[in-house]
Amino acid sequence: MNIFHKVTLKSLAINRTRTVVTIIGIILSVSMITAVTVFISSLQDYMLDNAIYVNGDWHGAFNGVNAGTAAEILNDSRVESAALAVGIGYAEIGSRNEYKPYLFIMGADDLFFERMPVHIIGGRLPLSDDEIILPVHLASNGGVVYKTGDVLSLETGDRYAGDIRLTQQNPYISNDNSDSHIENSGSADGDGNAGSDVNEGHVENNIAGVRPEELKIMETRTYTVTGFYERPGFEDYSAPGYTALTKADFGSGISGYADGYPEGNSDAGQTRLFDIYLKMKFPKNIFAYVDESGMTGSTNTDVLMYSGVSRYSNFYYVFYSFAGILIGLIMFGSISLIYNAFAISVSERTRQFGLLASIGATKRQARGMVLFEALAVSGIGIPVGIISGILGIGVTLRFVGDKFYAFYGSEKLVLDLDISAAALAAAVFFAFVTVMISAWVPSGRAVRISAIDAIRLSKDIRVKSGKMKSSLITRKLFGLEGILAGKYFKRSKKKYRATVVSLFMSTVLFISASSLCSYLTDAVTGAFQDSDYDIAYYYSGVSGGYVSYDYLNSLYRKLITVADFSSSVYAVEKTIGVKMPVAQFTDEYLEYYNITPDAAYMAGTDNVANTADIDDIAGAAEHEIFIRVFGIGDDLYEQYLLLNGFDTDIYLDIADARGLGQALLSRFDASLQRFVKIPLLKEKTAEISFAAVDRERRELLPESESQYIVQSNENSDYIKIIPLKFDVMEVDTRLAEGLNTSEKYGIKIMYPMSYFLSKMNTKTCTFYFRADNPQKAFEQLEEYLMANGLYKDEYSLINTYEMNKTDRNMVTVIKVFSYGFIILISLIALANVFNTISTNVMLRRREFAMLRSVGMTERGFRRMMNYECILYGVKSLIWGIPAAFLVTWLIFRSISRAFETGFYLPWSSVVIAVGSVFAVVFSTMMYSMRIISRDNVIDSLRIDTE
């Protein structure tokens, strides 16, 4: 260790407090930087998990290759391993989707089930070649319903267009429009598999527009359904068959499957086609491999991208620029702190540097001393910072990692800690740069200190006259001590500026970050589908017919026994558009939506002299509004009426019931900072009527006539005018449970179901449930519905509880991250303020001793310090609070584009900011003064070098 390093280390040891605070500052900023970089690497890993979840874990794929080619690929030395599936055949299954008429049976090996996105929803994977799993969209899209345990006997075969054999990559060529369909064929798969198959080009060239395809039956196979799985990512949207998976054993080599058609079949000898999804030993090689193969293969774009093999995406741009901004902010905050620490250290040792220069230290050696100081503090700060950063983000992700699906990806995946070497390297790099930038400028100053200046110590006091006048108010309030403090403040403005700037920055950051947080929370909460049920089941007649009250009632009785529900309701619903006179609406509503009576109408009136005229015009104009009409199960509705004190004679009259209506507008009230409900209709009772088409009768007509009726709206034989009367409930009265979803505005009317169904037809009904354990109840209900063929698709059964949880999770995540950021940045600012103020006080030891020696009392000192504290606080807040308000306003502006909100200031944060600014300043001052007051006056007066 050379002598300069020794001097540096000893100086660091002597100024222990400042060194510790500097190191803490470095630790804080490094841990924040690490948190950002490690978070980005974890996020990238999460994106990769999601990409694998959707597309599967493979690098490249070839679809529809024959056994020979498949074997070649499997044996290639560059290929690490490959998942294999064989096309067993297509079978007609009576799908209602005319472009997807088949079930496509695919035999897959273990690796396929392991790596490909086969996500079981109910049941289990097939364990042998006579078991099968079906995709859920077979029911939801194709309308073909099976349940676990069903045995399917399928006549399977291959599709041909003329002589050309077709694969899953060739869309269905139907009877009437084979032309248009062939053109759509190929790579429009939408899930990142930018590929197609080997036969495709061939097929297009030869058969476009020739004739429809046909299915050549080859064999009969029998399968037992063991479960259902999510619509797979490897099935193109244009694929003609729903992919059913069975197990294939390629243990004896794929050649066994090569000509596996039953003997005696006319097409025996025709080979089966394979889909092969491979992983390379070196993922990078996949592009060259696919190119060289001479076949049309595909690459797993997303997976390759997120594992860092290829990077032609917005992901890197968006996330790296996001990370860049954050790191920039952190570096900005920390540089001001660390820079200050070094600047103080240098100015405190001005004399030391000068002295060393006078006995022959070169400039390089002087600079080297400061940079060595930087190295020494980062030697401790950076490793500790990185560890605490990893711990911090690790703990954070532990708590909120499972909530990230609220923003992106599947809720089955957790964003967990993934520490990549690159992330750590980036953190170290940025941390080092931060410290070095902070040290460089002060080291320049150390170099500039000339020996003679240091010996004379003449640089410190250089005051321009005329700038030292003190105000009368200061004199009155703080006396002589105040004047002294004020003069000191003015004399060394530079030293103070650092403190004021760091206080200013932390004020602005704190207030604006909390307003951002508060506005975001408002926005997300405002967008909540605030509902009063946990689970909703949308029944739509499986047979496609209209619902009957008796059926729904009996279904309801069955459903409520399936799981442990705490309450439930079922209701049919119709949404109708109705024109109502503008005069019936409240002024608030009209004003809010800026609804004025028809402009043309207004123009026709020459002179609107008095308000009565306007009312007349308004009375004549109409406004269309959508009304949701509900029919609630009679007995449940009766319970509701009794519970809320409504007259059952009036509202439950099955022959001629009055409806109960809710007509509300919800508007954001900036003063209350929440949404308030405002009545939408003036009167307490209203009557509407609307025209309903009798679809059942109309459907019996030929299409052209039916079309005519729809367009003309005239033929009253097919159109019923339905009048509805209803009473408007009070603003705060709730609808029957399940119907209270929050909406911006609207009218909802409830009737008993049998009355509703006597007036209108519908094919659907919704069952609303609440449960103490919504997740369990959901699963039980799902199982029951699937087993009984009542589960049509993933939209049949909605776990609202889970969805609301998603929204709440989003708020939690936003809060955790923004408050974490605020707290850490504030801590950095705090360390900064502490360092500057305490050093400033220490540097004035001699001055204080002098004042004491000429008789200044403790009280006098306190007055002087108080005045200084107030100067610091007021100066920083005078600039900081308006700046923070400006930022808040900008935040409001950008948020209000997307969400309804009113401008308000985060007063509680302002109070906290003001309070903490003064608390920090005063406590630091008191801390330093206490140390100084222990000094002996004469000793301090003697201080000359240090």
Next chain:
Amino acid sequence: MEILRVEKLTKIYGKGESEVRALDGVSFCAEQGEFIAIIGPSGSGKSTLLHIIGGVDRPTSGAVYMNDRDVYAQNEDQLAIFRRRQVGLIYQFYNLIPVLDVMENITLPVLMDGRKINAERFDELIKTLGLKGREKHLPNQLSGGQQQRVSIGRALMNAPAVVLADEPTGNLDSKNSQEIVELLKLSNRRYNQTIIIITHDENIALQAKRIIAIEDGRITRDEVMRK
């Protein structure tokens, strides 16, 4: 042998009305082994002259030659090395590095050079200075006289061409002052070292071989007292 030549040194502080001529055309030569005392009232330019000779301050005009080398024709780094090897500076307020011990303070110029310490020379020096046994003490553990002896040690460690002392006894009592002067005389005799000392103390000045008096930045008297 001429070791130092000062030619028409001028140093001007400030501009216009507030212009101060600290040095106004000072010229003199010094032979190796001379012991020169510079005397003069406060503000006469003594210290400025000494600092310019020592390479820590720059003259407004004029030149300083040491061993026939133009001191201020060197760049900053060369100047630093010059200070390190050719000059030993002693101040009134010792100016020791408080975090370094006696040994480190004395050997600082050698350490800065990155050279090895000549143990023999250091031993001899510390015995001469009467600091034996105090090598590991920090400056604040020493008396004023001891501290000044440390700073003399530092100035002599590299055996520089010229030792410049700026009122080295200004802060000491008469006993300590005499000891310091004896040390300087000893080094002058034993190593044939050229010594230039600024002093207010007539007693000390009279012990020098040559006295230069300065007033208002000019040499008013330059007489050789003894050979």
